[in-house]
Amino acid sequence: MNLDYEMLLLRFGEITVKGKNRSRFEKAALSHVKSLLRAFPGTEAIHEYGRIYVRLNGQAADPVISSLKNIFGLTSISPVKVSPSKLEDIVEIAVDFIKSIPADKYNTFKVHGRRVFKGFPHSSQELNHLVGGPVLSACPHLKVDVHHPDLELRVEVRERVTYLFCEVIPAAGGFPLGTNGKAMMLLSGGIDSPVAGYSAMRRGLEIECVHFHSYPYTSKKAEEKVLELAQVLSGFSGRIKVHLVPFTDIQTSLAKTGQDNLIITLMRRSMLRIATKLAEKNGALALVTGDSLGQVASQTLASMNVIGKVTDLPLLRPLVMMDKEDIISMAKKIGTYDISILPYEDCCTLFVPKSPATNPNLRIVEHIEKELTELDQMIEAAVENTESVIIKPHVIIRKNQKDEPEVVQEHWF
Amino acid sequence: MKYMDHAATTPPHPEVARTIAEVMSLHYGNPSSLHILGEQSEQLLKKAREVCAGVLQVKPSEIIITSGASESNNAAIKGAALQFMNRGKHLITTAIEHPSVYECCKQLESLGWNVTYLSVNHEGTVTPEQVCAAVQDDTVLVSVMHVNNETGSINPVQEIGKQLKLQHPRVLFHVDGVQGFGKLPLSLQASGIDMYSLSAHKFRGPKGIGLLYVREGIKLQPLLAGGSQEGGRRAGTENIPYIVGMAKALRLAKEGQAQIAERLRHLRKVLIDGIADIPKLVLNSPPDGAPHIIHFSCPGMKAEAMLHMLEEDGFLVSTRSACSSKKSEPSRILLAMGKSVEEASSGIRVSLGEEHTEQDIQQFLAALQSAVTRQEDLKGRG
Numbered sequence: 102m103n104l105d106y107e108m109l110l111l112r113f114g115e116i117t118v119k120g121k122n123r124s125r126f127e128k129a130a131l132s133h134v135k136s137l138l139r140a141f142p143g144t145e146a147i148h149e150y151g152r153i154y155v156r157l158n159g160q161a162a163d164p165v166i167s168s169l170k171n172i173f174g175l176t177s178i179s180p181v182k183v184s185p186s187k188l189e190d191i192v193e194i195a196v197d198f199i200k201s202i203p204a205d206k207y208n209t210f211k212v213h214g215r216r217v218f219k220g221f222p223h224s225s226q227e228l229n230h231l232v233g234g235p236v237l238s239a240c241p242h243l244k245v246d247v248h249h250p251d252l253e254l255r256v257e258v259r260e261r262v263t264y265l266f267c268e269v270i271p272a273a274g275g276f277p278l279g280t281n282g283k284a285m286m287l288l289s290g291g292i293d294s295p296v297a298g299y300s301a302m303r304r305g306l307e308i309e310c311v312h313f314h315s316y317p318y319t320s321k322k323a324e325e326k327v328l329e330l331a332q333v334l335s336g337f338s339g340r341i342k343v344h345l346v347p348f349t350d351i352q353t354s355l356a357k358t359g360q361d362n363l364i365i366t367l368m369r370r371s372m373l374r375i376a377t378k379l380a381e382k383n384g385a386l387a388l389v390t391g392d393s394l395g396q397v398a399s400q401t402l403a404s405m406n407v408i409g410k411v412t413d414l415p416l417l418r419p420l421v422m423m424d425k426e427d428i429i430s431m432a433k434k435i436g437t438y439d440i441s442i443l444p445y446e447d448c449c450t451l452f453v454p455k456s457p458a459t460n461p462n463l464r465i466v467e468h469i470e471k472e473l474t475e476l477d478q479m480i481e482a483a484v485e486n487t488e489s490v491i492i493k494p495h496v497i498i499r500k501n502q503k504d505e506p507e508v509v510q511e512h513w514f
Numbered sequence: 515m516k517y518m519d520h521a522a523t524t525p526p527h528p529e530v531a532r533t534i535a536e537v538m539s540l541h542y543g544n545p546s547s548l549h550i551l552g553e554q555s556e557q558l559l560k561k562a563r564e565v566c567a568g569v570l571q572v573k574p575s576e577i578i579i580t581s582g583a584s585e586s587n588n589a590a591i592k593g594a595a596l597q598f599m600n601r602g603k604h605l606i607t608t609a610i611e612h613p614s615v616y617e618c619c620k621q622l623e624s625l626g627w628n629v630t631y632l633s634v635n636h637e638g639t640v641t642p643e644q645v646c647a648a649v650q651d652d653t654v655l656v657s658v659m660h661v662n663n664e665t666g667s668i669n670p671v672q673e674i675g676k677q678l679k680l681q682h683p684r685v686l687f688h689v690d691g692v693q694g695f696g697k698l699p700l701s702l703q704a705s706g707i708d709m710y711s712l713s714a715h716k717f718r719g720p721k722g723i724g725l726l727y728v729r730e731g732i733k734l735q736p737l738l739a740g741g742s743q744e745g746g747r748r749a750g751t752e753n754i755p756y757i758v759g760m761a762k763a764l765r766l767a768k769e770g771q772a773q774i775a776e777r778l779r780h781l782r783k784v785l786i787d788g789i790a791d792i793p794k795l796v797l798n799s800p801p802d803g804a805p806h807i808i809h810f811s812c813p814g815m816k817a818e819a820m821l822h823m824l825e826e827d828g829f830l831v832s833t834r835s836a837c838s839s840k841k842s843e844p845s846r847i848l849l850a851m852g853k854s855v856e857e858a859s860s861g862i863r864v865s866l867g868e869e870h871t872e873q874d875i876q877q878f879l880a881a882l883q884s885a886v887t888r889q890e891d892l893k894g895r896g
Contacts, residue, residue: 321553439575508541508554509561513533513758514765 106162106180110266111153111169114176114274122280127151129277130174136339137168154181166270171337173303174277179255179266186221186263188231195232195254195265196239202252202267209246212236213253218260232256276305278338283307284417285380286389287372288343290327290447293391293420295437296428298334300419301389308334308341309383311376313348314447323445328490328497333436336494344379345488348372351479352452358469361454365399366461367469369408371480377412378484387415393428394421398457407461515828516874520716521663521693521807521865522832527718527766530759534720538755545752546741555754562754562761569761569768570710570727572702578726578744579757583692584614585737586711586726587657589748590688591618593734594655594709595627601684602652603627608640608669609850610662615690616846619657628652637800638667638851642677649678655686660694664847664863666799666807668698675706686732692716696767697775697804708732712764714756719763723756774868778805781866781875788879794886796857798848808864811848811857815889820862823888827881832863 111134113127131148134155138144143158144165153175157165162180170178184194199210214228223231232254237243243252257264284301288294288310298308312327328343335341348371355367376388392400399408409416420428432438470476491498517525537558543551545559560574567574580586595605607619609631619629630648632640645656656678660671671689678687688709694700696717702710709732713724728734728747740749785808789795798809812820817833824831844858864878 320548321550322548325553325556508557510536513537513558514561514565514761 107157107183108181108264109155109157109162109165109169110179110181110264111155111172111175111272112177112179113151113153113174126174126277126280127153129280130172133172133174133278133339134169137172138165140168141165170270170272172277173273173275173305173337174280175272176274178270178272179268180270182265184263184265186218186258186261188223191256191258191263191265192232192235195256196235198265198267199236199240199243199252199254204240204242207243207251209244209250210236210252210254211245211247211250212256214256214258216258218258220260221258228256228258273303273337275303278302279305279307281305282387283309283383283385284387284389285376285383285385286310287376287391288312288327288331289391290323290330290441290445291391292432292438292441293393293396293428295330295334295391295441296431296435297389297391297419299337299431299435299437301417302334302337304419306387306389306417308338308389309379309385310334310341310343311346311372311379312343313346313372313375315349315352316347318349318352319446322443323447326440326443326445327447328492329440330437331492332494332497333440335492337435340491340493342383343490343492345490346375346379346483347486348483351476351483354473354475354479356452358473360469362456362458363461363466363469364452364454365457366404366407366466369399369404370411370466370470371476373408373412373416374480375483375487377414378480379487380414382484385414387417388412389417389419391420392418393423393425396425398459401459403460404458407463407466410463515830516870516878517830518864518866518870518878519830519832520867521666521863523715523721524718524867525869526715526720526759527763529766530719530763533762534755534759537758541754545754546743555752558754558758559752562757565761566725566764569764570702572727573730575745576727576730578728578747579752579760580724580726580748581722582715582724583612583690583711583713586713586724587612587614587688587690588618589726589734589737590709590711590728591615591655591657592622592737594686594688594732595622596735597733598654598686601654602650604630604650604653606630606632606645606648606653606656608632608634608658610634610638610664610667610847611657611659612663612690612692615657615659634667634850636852637803638662638665638847639669639800640674642670642674645674646677646681649682649685653682653685655688657688657690659690659692660700661692661698661804661807662847663693663807664845664861665809665851666693666803666805666865667851668694668800668802668804671707672700672705676704679706693804693807695764696771697778697806699771702727714760714763717763717767719760720756723753723760725760770868775805777868778866781870781872782806782808784872784875785864785866785879788875789882792879792883792886794890795882798851798853798857798861806866808866810862811853812860812862812886812889813854813856814893815860815886817860817862819889820860820885823885824862824878824881827884829878829881832865833861 134146134153141160144160145156147154166178182194182198184190212229212233214225216225252267254267284306286298286308302308310331314324331341331343351371541555543555545556563574563577566577623629632644634640658669661668675687686708687706689707690711692713695712708729710727715721736747738749743749782805789797789810796811821833844855845861848858
């Protein structure tokens with residue numbers, strides 16, 4: 102539909118039932134809306150009980166909607182035509198509105214009037230007829246169906262202005278950003294972990310990412326790929342922190358133990374230990390992984406049990422019961438799939454044994470780790486040497502950089 | 515000297531030239547290399563693609579970088595023709611396309627495809643109805659240029675795209691946008707355009723670089739097979755300095771479009787009014803054509819001699835389009851618009867840029883008047 106809308110109506114979802122916390126949730130969503138609206142000069146957000154209105158002030162509705170529909174905590178968005186609260190104006194705009202919708206798209210419609218301002222001389226019921234009648238005679242291809250209309254024109258009469266809308270565009274849902282605390286997420290570079298991250302963020306978690314690299318066994322490209330994935334995720338949150346952990350020493354000394362079939366188990370345990378320490382340092386109260394039950398050897402129930410033993414933080418696995426196809430289609434939807442399938446080796450695919458243990462023995466694993474007396478020290482060193490990178494949708498900020506000039510110099514573009 | 519041949523190529527923007535020089539000496543790494551220099555080049559490539567996509571309001575993955583519009587046009591038309599042979603082997607284009615579209619279609623014709631060349635009206639344009647009426651069951655592609663490079667005629671590509679997609683959603687729509695970009699606004703999303711060709715040197719970027727927008731979901735047979743650059747859609751080591759330069763030129767052209775177009779429209783009007791005052795000349799450009807191109811014929815006079823007379827006075831213009839000007843036969847475009855052979859053989863194209871002033875136009879008109887007088891004198895004597 103190509104119409105000049107004056108406003109957008111943004112609705113909240115399940116947070117409206119959250120008692121006293123509601124205002125905190127709504128505030129979080131509102132500030133997220135405002136931060137995204139900065140890209141659209143002139144627009145303004147107005148918070149009203151249970152809703153947010155966005156005045157477009159001349160901006161086209163479509164780009165604003167496609168930006169706002171990624172906001173967590175919003176269930177739907179409707180572009181709104183605004184009319185003065187006079188019956189003849191309302192009818193005229195309603196008729197133009199419906200006429201502007203391509204005739205082949207809808208066959209039946211109904212008007213759903215709501216008189217919010219009781220001083221308006223016509224009741225909600227009367228409105229349905231008073232608006233529906235002229236629409237019907239102006240659009241002979243439409244029939245009225247009050248039960249299952251293809252198109253429902255909502256007319257909300259307020260004291261000064263009346264809102265008309267019929268499109269309801271689903272938004273991301275979930276909880277507003279960060280309203281459920283912070284978690285540390287293990288980001289590998291595969292298909293699953295970014296989806297897990299998105300699911301966690303959608304549920305109101307603030308996410309920091311941990312990535313383990315075994316440079317020079319893994320390439321710089323693998324690291325770039327992970328930062329790129331985080332950048333896609335930052336599009337949903339505005340910014341995201343990524344901790345890049347040097348894992349080469351730990352990985353090589355684990356490999357040297359000769360316990361080929363247990364190496365993945367051992368690696369994953371060390372990774373969780375490091376992630377736990379990073380979580381404590383950064384005030385995160387849980388770990389998030391992309392595990393999906395039974396997908397690979399380290400994600401069998403037995404493996405999860407042995408691996409998960411090393412942390413006392415809640416281990417959140419948003420994808421645990423999902424099928425791979427569903428994960429893939431979600432990865433495509435959020436825009437991480439094409440990056441995830443780039444063929445760079447990460448440290449989990451390095452030194453992969455022919456037959457990794459699907460049922461590792463906890464006692465054997467613990468025994469091997471005990472023999473590795475320097476393991477604790479190496480884990481401390483890895484945490485110590487972790488590089489933290491701030492990622493925003495359009496920029497990656499790396500600390501600890503030498504005085505080298507920026508590679509991508511803005512004045513070139 | 516006044517360079518009035520912008521439709522042939524434009525003077526590179528000084529900032530673009532500086533960017534290219536800097537990037538060329540610093541970032542010579544191959545983006546496919548795994549080391550730091552390669553990785554840096556890849557970062558620049560990524561950023562440049564994002565900038566181009568941002569300007570065109572499309573996704574970065576929808577942009578294929580090419581060597582220019584000739585390649586983009588060939589890649590779009592041949593790529594679609596080869597990819598969708600199972601749907602049919604019929605293409606639709608117009609009689610006034612650039613040679614890189616026209617000859618490409620001729621080549622496909624010789625290989626067994628059928629091509630409909632839509633005739634144009636006296637203003638050199640086709641209508642949406644005409645395009646839709648030409649669609650057959652086996653039509654796979656429609657290719658229509660936005661702005662004609664000889665006369666500046668503007669095809670209603672947005673309307674064509676909309677109507678085509680409404681009536682024949684499966685038929686692909688390619689637009690050669692070379693002469694329109696930076697001069698006229700065009701929305702790729704709202705117009706049913708599936709593929710769109712651009713060349714950097716027509717908007718003050720470097721030569722030898724261009725791009726093809728291919729809407730997400732459309733797979734083309736690659737014109738150049740080889741390495742996996744451009745997502746396997748166009749092989750060949752990327753020319754990073756030129757790609758960065760193109761991104762900059764594209765952004766500058768888009769940002770300045772409205773202002774430059776307004777200026778040029780005014781200059782064009784002055785020029786057209788002046789030409790109307792010289793009785794021997796015939797204006798070929800439609801009055802509401804693209805703001806930078808003015809085309810006229812000097813029936814009975816030698817266009818090439820006219821060009822050199824103007825050159826002596828310091829004005830560089832074209833006879834016909836640069837890609838065809840070495841040929842001596844009459845212009846295919848003007849003949850298609852219903853002009854006589856004499857008119858079609860004596861065309862002069864003036865194409866303006868942002869550096870020109872009204873004074874330049876007045877001086878040009880004086881030079882033109884004098885050239886016409888000199889040629890008439892010669893005829894009188896002979």
